[in-house]
Amino acid sequence: MLSIRARLQRRLAWLIAAVWAPASVLIIVAVALEYSQSIHNRTAHTAQLILAFASSQPTPTIATAPMTMPSLEQWRGPDFDLGDYLVVVSRHGRLLYSSEALPPDRLLTLPMHGETNIGDTTRIFHGFEDERSGTRVVIGVNLFDPLFSSLHVAGLVAAYVLVSTILIAITLGVGIRSGLAPLGAFARQVRARSEDNLEPLDETEAPDELRGVAHALNALMAGLRVVLARERDFVSNAAHELRTPLTAIRAQVEALGEDLPDRSRSRFANILQATDRAGRLISQLLDVTRSQSVDLTQNPADRIDLVGVVQSVVADLVPLANRRKVEVVLESPRSAWVMTRPELLAIVLRNIVENALKYAGAPGRVVVTITPVADTAADDPTALDLLVEDDGPGLTPEAFQRAFARFQRLGRSGDEGVGLGLSIVAELCQRMGVPVERLEPGALGGLLVRLRLPGATPPRPAAVASTVQTVAPSR
Numbered sequence: 001m002l003s004i005r006a007r008l009q010r011r012l013a014w015l016i017a018a019v020w021a022p023a024s025v026l027i028i029v030a031v032a033l034e035y036s037q038s039i040h041n042r043t044a045h046t047a048q049l050i051l052a053f054a055s056s057q058p059t060p061t062i063a064t065a066p067m068t069m070p071s072l073e074q075w076r077g078p079d080f081d082l083g084d085y086l087v088v089v090s091r092h093g094r095l096l097y098s099s100e101a102l103p104p105d106r107l108l109t110l111p112m113h114g115e116t117n118i119g120d121t122t123r124i125f126h127g128f129e130d131e132r133s134g135t136r137v138v139i140g141v142n143l144f145d146p147l148f149s150s151l152h153v154a155g156l157v158a159a160y161v162l163v164s165t166i167l168i169a170i171t172l173g174v175g176i177r178s179g180l181a182p183l184g185a186f187a188r189q190v191r192a193r194s195e196d197n198l199e200p201l202d203e204t205e206a207p208d209e210l211r212g213v214a215h216a217l218n219a220l221m222a223g224l225r226v227v228l229a230r231e232r233d234f235v236s237n238a239a240h241e242l243r244t245p246l247t248a249i250r251a252q253v254e255a256l257g258e259d260l261p262d263r264s265r266s267r268f269a270n271i272l273q274a275t276d277r278a279g280r281l282i283s284q285l286l287d288v289t290r291s292q293s294v295d296l297t298q299n300p301a302d303r304i305d306l307v308g309v310v311q312s313v314v315a316d317l318v319p320l321a322n323r324r325k326v327e328v329v330l331e332s333p334r335s336a337w338v339m340t341r342p343e344l345l346a347i348v349l350r351n352i353v354e355n356a357l358k359y360a361g362a363p364g365r366v367v368v369t370i371t372p373v374a375d376t377a378a379d380d381p382t383a384l385d386l387l388v389e390d391d392g393p394g395l396t397p398e399a400f401q402r403a404f405a406r407f408q409r410l411g412r413s414g415d416e417g418v419g420l421g422l423s424i425v426a427e428l429c430q431r432m433g434v435p436v437e438r439l440e441p442g443a444l445g446g447l448l449v450r451l452r453l454p455g456a457t458p459p460r461p462a463a464v465a466s467t468v469q470t471v472a473p474s475r
Helices: 004-055 070-076 104-108 145-179 181-191 208-259 262-293 306-316 318-323 342-359 397-402 421-432
Strands: 085-091 094-098 113-118 121-130 135-142 302-305 326-332 337-340 364-372 384-390 436-439 448-453 468-472
Touching (some): 004 085, 004 121, 004 145, 085 104, 181 208, 262 342, 302 306, 302 342, 306 337, 306 342, 306 364, 318 326, 318 342, 337 448, 342 364, 342 384, 342 448, 421 436
Parallel strands (some): 326 364
Antiparallel strands (some): 085 135, 121 135, 302 337, 326 468, 384 448, 436 448
């Protein structure tokens, strides 16, 4: 669909063409008629002047060939050009003056008014006669001279009108562009908003014509905020309500496991696995609702010690690592300060490490590393890299990209999980502006994931960096 500016410019062009075409025709016709009438009036007036002059002159006694009146030649002067006219002056049937050398009998029979052919030229004649002196003056004009002259003048006038119209159109185009500038600014303001920003638009800054649109958009966003809040509340409440009975079910099932016969052990393990998977799904749904409830526009990033956040996440995952017989190692300096949102980063890191624990070997090894950026060409040389590596089978670049879609399980068949972990990571990293990348396998040979976080100055001089290892021993 065309923009409003393009529509206005197109309609303006059509209106100019619709006005200029008939106006040009009208100008040409009107100027042609007026100019033609002006030429005829001028011819008649010239004839009267010549008649007044010729009537006062004495009759010559000898006619010379070609018949001329020298005094008339002197009277007209250099500014009175009769070259475009056929002027004939006679008295009592005797030719006194002729501007062209033509037969006298043909010149003396010229009509006082009307058209006639002289040679191969059709002329329009205007004549006057002085009865007192018997002097007769006839002036003939070429029939097509007034027409061509009037068309020439009319064309010039039409061209001037066209030029003026183009200048007016350019002026109007500039006016339309500047007049629609607030509309473009309003559109850019709306377009620049992130998908998470549902705050109302400032209606006071919008032009009068757009306040209705801004008000409608604000009403729409208010409705969306209500709907999203209800959806988050429903998911959160449902997850909380489901977590308690699932915990009780798992506890009862584990208590029954001691009294089961050997033939029921496999079914018992399947029940525990299904219960763990349901609990994992509930935890991830809670992660989704918590991440969506954080308003990034109202809560800017904080300066935090990344080492403390990573240690807390790793410590929470020690029981899972013990169950899967995976050793978790944290390699980091004593402190590493970054600008981020700790609650969202904790969700991201927990999902990445859980994914690494799930696909690591059994027994296996997962290494979490905090290190300064090694790339000297990086946009932020103060940034820190958070690396998570496992010794599992890894993922190809194509499979890694597919893993970010929801409910995508690309690992071994029968593993726990519902395919939400990496999709939560991708969504939160996009909201925080933190790139998550797959690197080529390192020393462990499995999947190596990197998060690059913007660095921050420590609140006080940092201690000398040293490597600290937090190990979850396998059992």
